[in-house]
C-alpha cells in the first residue's frame with residue numbers, strides 16, 4: 001500500500017489504474033479507493049500482460065503495443081503492464097504514451113521471486129510477454145507460472161541455455177496444459193529464422209541450397225550503443241557455456257535434418273566483397289535457434305499441427321513447409337572496415353576471458369563501456385542514438401543449380417542467392433516490433449498454432465503472416481541477387 005501511495009505522490013500527472021497483488025487498488029484522479037480482491041475470474045481479463053515493462057526494452061514494448069490498442073483491425077483489445085516497482089511502471093507508461101497523456105492501462109505488481117504473484121498474473125491473461133532478463137536468472141518462474149496455468153508465454157531471450165533448459169523441463173507439461181511457450185521473439189532470433197526461410201524459398205527445383213551464412217551489419221551516423229541488460233545477459237551466457245554443454249550431453253540427441261553437400265568450414269574472418277563487408281563468426285543464439293527449428297522439421301517435415309486448424313489451413317501450412325529446405329546455418333557480425341571487426345573480436349575476447357571468473361564478471365558488469373569498447377552503456381542509448389541506428393542482415397545462400405550435383409563427391413556449390421533483412425535499431429525498435437507482431441499473430445491465429453509446448457519461434461510463426469506483418473511495420477525482406485558461382 002505504501003509503495004502505491006508513494007508512487008501516486010511522485011506521479012500526480014499519471015492517472016493509470018494501479019492494481020496490486022493480492023489486494024486491488026484503483027487510482028483515479030485524486031481519489032484512492034481500496035477494494036477487496038475479487039476471486040480470480042475463470043476467463044482471462046487481459047489479452048496480454050507485459051512483464052518487466054519498466055525496463056529499457058519493456059518501455060519500448062509498451063510504446064509499440066499502444067499503436068495497436070483499440071484500432072478496429074487489431075485483435076488486441078486490452079493489456080496490462082507488470083513489474084516490481086509501480087512508480088517505475090507509471091513512468092514507463094508515461095514515457096511510452098508521450099506526447100499524449102497515458103491511457104488507463106492497469107499496472108500490476110509482480111516479482112519473479114514471488115511465485116504467487118506470477119501465478120496471479122498468469123491466471124488473468126491470455127499471454128505474458130516477458131521482458132525481465134537476464135532470463136537465466138529470472139525467467140524460469142515466469143515460464144513455470146504460465147505452463148501451470150495454461151496461458152501462453154513469449155519473450156525476447158537471446159540465451160540458448162535458458163531456452164533449451166525450458167524446453168527440457170516444461171515441454172511435456174506445456175503440451176498437456178495448452179500453454180504455448182516461445183522464446184527469442186525479438187531481434188534474437190526472428191530475423192535469422194524468417195531470413196533463412198526467405199532465402200530457402202528462393203531456390204526453385206531442381207536447384208537446392210545447402211548452406212546459408214547470415215552477416216549482421218549495424219549502422220548509424222551516431223554511436224551504436226546497447227543497454228546493460230543485454231550486455232549482462234551476454235556475459236552470463238558466455239560464463240555458463242559449460243552448463244549448456246552439460247545440458248545437451250544429458251538429453252537424448254535430437255533428430256538432425258539431412259542436408260545436401262559437405263559441412264562448410266569457413267575462415268574466422270572473411271571479406272564479403274559483393275556487399276563490401278568484413279566479418280567474423282558470431283556465437284549468438286541465432287544458429288542454435290535455427291537448428292532447433294530444423295530439428296522439429298526433421299521430426300515432421302509438415303510442421304506443427306494447429307490446435308483447431310481448418311482443412312484449408314492444414315493445406316496452407318503443409319504447402320509452406322514444402323518450400324523450406326534444411327541448410328547449414330552460420331552467423332557472422334560484419335563491419336565496413338577490418339578495424340571494426342578487430343573491435344568485435346576484442347570485445348568477444350574480453351567477455352570470454354573475464355566472464356569465466358567472479359572477479360572478471362564484476363569488472364565486465366561494472367565497467368561496461370570500457371570492456372565493451374563503448375558498445376554498451378549502463379544508462380543505455382539516448383533516444384537519438386536509438387532513432388538513428390538500423391541493421392542490415394545479409395543472407396548468402398549457397399547450393400546447387402541441380403540437386404543431383406550435391407551427391408557427386410566433394411562438388412562445391414555452383415549457385416548463390418543473396419537476400420537481405422533490414423530494419424531499424426535492433427534492441428529497442430526492431431525487438432518490440434517483432435514481439436508485438438508475434439503477440440498479435442498469437443491472438444489472431446491461436447487456432448492455427450500448436451495447442452501447447454516449448455518451441456523456437458520459426459517453427460511456430462513460419463507459416464503465419466508474420467513476415468508480411470513485419471514488412472508492413474518497417475522490417476523488410478528483399479532478394480538482392482541470384483548468381484552462378
Ligand SMILES: NC(=O)c1ccc[n+]([C@@H]2O[C@H](COP(=O)([O-])OP(=O)(O)OC[C@H]3O[C@@H](n4cnc5c(N)ncnc54)[C@H](OP(=O)(O)O)[C@@H]3O)[C@@H](O)[C@H]2O)c1
Nearest residue numbers: 052054055056057111112133156186187188227229230233
Ligand atoms: N532479443 C533481443 O534481441 C533483445 C533485445 C533487447 C533486450 N533483450 C533482453 O531483454 C532483457 C532485458 O533487457 P533490458 O535492457 O530491458 O534490461 P533492464 O533495463 O535492466 O530491464 C529489466 C527489467 O526487468 C525487471 N526485473 C528485474 N528483476 C525483476 C524481478 N525479480 N521481478 C520482476 N521484474 C524484475 C526490471 O524491473 P525494475 O524496473 O523494477 O528494475 C526491469 O523492468 C535482457 O535479457 C536482454 O538481453 C533482448
